[in-house]
Amino acid sequence: MNLFEKIFNYQIISRLEDSGTFLVTTHERRWLKTMLQHPAAAAAFSPDTLQRLNLMLEQEQAIDTQEQLIHKAASRERRVYDPLLRPLRQAITNRSFILLSYHIKQGAAYSRQEAFPYKLEYSMVKREWYLLWYHIRNQKLMSTQLGNMMEVCEEKCSLEQYELLFGKVEAILNQRKISADIKVVKEYNGELSRILYAFSCFEKEVIYNSETDEYTIRLSFANNESEYVLSKTRFLGKRVRIIQNEYMKRRMLESATKALERYEQ
């Protein structure tokens, strides 16, 4: 299987877009057939649709990689699909409100809260689905695990309301953005590739000082993500050092001090 097919060429794709022609290659059909064998497929389609899809792909050969491809250090895969994904996706693509009933970790339950859903987020680390939404009465951004939801009811939302709420969400997201400068300790420049890979899941900018041969990685992230950035920084250990962001510097010092106390050092 060659992924660089003529048929995928950008000029062809762009011309076909003009003529409104939809293409699907054997590559794509084989991939889809493979994915339909995953247990998630049963939750993603109605039994009738799934059966028809399988029938349409009957002639194709699944891509079998099991013998040759191994995954390492993956988080255990919990469920890839959640039954609530479909109604929530519909609410988002229809640009609607929802009335959301859910409970939180400590046990408290909330009933029929007016919610403006804007994204469904899957964490590759926790392997869980979350709904990102705006709590209309409390005017707060929320993130709720799909597993903690009891009921979702879609409600119509006018275009003006939608735009107003979306604007509010964007404004809060922007306010929440913070940054940290992380310096690559020069002795470890040889491991630069590994370090940059570790941070490649963040929005970032890299600054290189050619005179001193030093690299600084400027990460931007939401303030509720500091914990994850800190865990990545501890992951890399002495290879990197946070040089800008007082709170995070203090937290690193605290981690190191407390860790040494564990070892009675």
Place this chain on the structure above:
Amino acid sequence: MARESFDKEIQFLRMLVLTSGAYNRQQFADRLGISIHTFDKTIKRLKEIVNSVYRQLPEEQSKEFAETIRYSYLESSDPMLLFLFRAKSLKESESQRISALLAAMHGQALTVMELLDGCCSSMAEGMPLPDEKTIRNDLKYLEQVGVIKKEPGPRPYRYRIFNDLAAQLSHDELLDLYSFVDIMANTQIPSVQGYLLRDGLKKHMIRNQAAARWAEPFLYKYHYYSRILDEAHLFMLLGAIRSRRSISFLYFSPKKETSYASKNTNPLFERETEGKQQSVLPLKVIYDHQYGRWYLLGHHNRHGIKKYRLEGLTQISEEDTAANELFDIKKAELEQRIQYSWLIDTGQPVTVRVRFFHPGPGIKNFVKERVLLQGQWGVITEENEDFFIYEIIVNGTIEIKPWIRSFGSSCEVLEPMRLRQEMIAEWKEIKSGYESV
């Protein structure tokens, strides 16, 4: 035309993505082992593809290329780097001809002669007109990649677009399919074919509805942006393993400063490449979720088990087929050696014991949750109100160490003693780094 390798484009994009803005043109070119001229040419070509694929507005075109493909979380629904797989070059006349053929077969089945007529009348002025043989060859290719189908019936044969997938599903079913494809392409491997399908479905659905109402529902947090670049080599390697064929390639270790060297055909400019020519019998491909990196593990005649990072492989070509018996022995040997690899270490197995502390009463036990989620085959052997003991056999301690360290003061290494000592030394060093500022 020689087979395009795309090594240059892949190395180029990877460096651009990883170092986001760190280097100027000269520094960038030096590190890739190419001239500034090649740098400019490559960027021009990539820009052209991106602009054509993403149909950007004129004001956005002036954006720096690096800026265009920079990772932005809220806009990450469309995997930007997918355009690499659109880069196969094609003559203008060929791309016009193929598009015209496909557009003609859209909605109706046609014979070769009908297609020839239609194609001749739709070619732009100045373009060579195709003959029957060319059209037949095109149809053969299109049938082979599965985008068209020969209709049953007597000669002359009729051909039609083969896209039942879209034609036979209702709008709601297509939306379900789109969600499924999006989710699976993002959470499973391989993913590139899925992203290509997602792209096609999305364009198809936008065309068939009020365009302005399209909203992307899904986001994937902490995903490794550049991982799809390495899928470019993946199928060739999987194919070589399946057919037990040795491969040879020019290898650039990611630790070296230069990560690519152009294959110069003009002897005047020939210079020594810094990569190393390698020949190996490939046995396994490993995807490391910890960094989003790929490895090839194989058997080398002289050195036994060899490990390569996929990103360092260039100019790959297939060689001889190995005997069944040899392949099976080497494969079994490798499987046994990597059984306890946290990632790919084939060193001596050692038992690691770590005490993890619960975060305290009333707080959600995120420590244990994470250990259960990410601790691979390790087990909890003991647990009380304050802590639990996690135990795992791993090959060497180098690869598991960063993971343990990421827990900070929530854990304490108990065994082996050497790892415990190393951990203490590192925390001391880290502490002094933050105390001094």
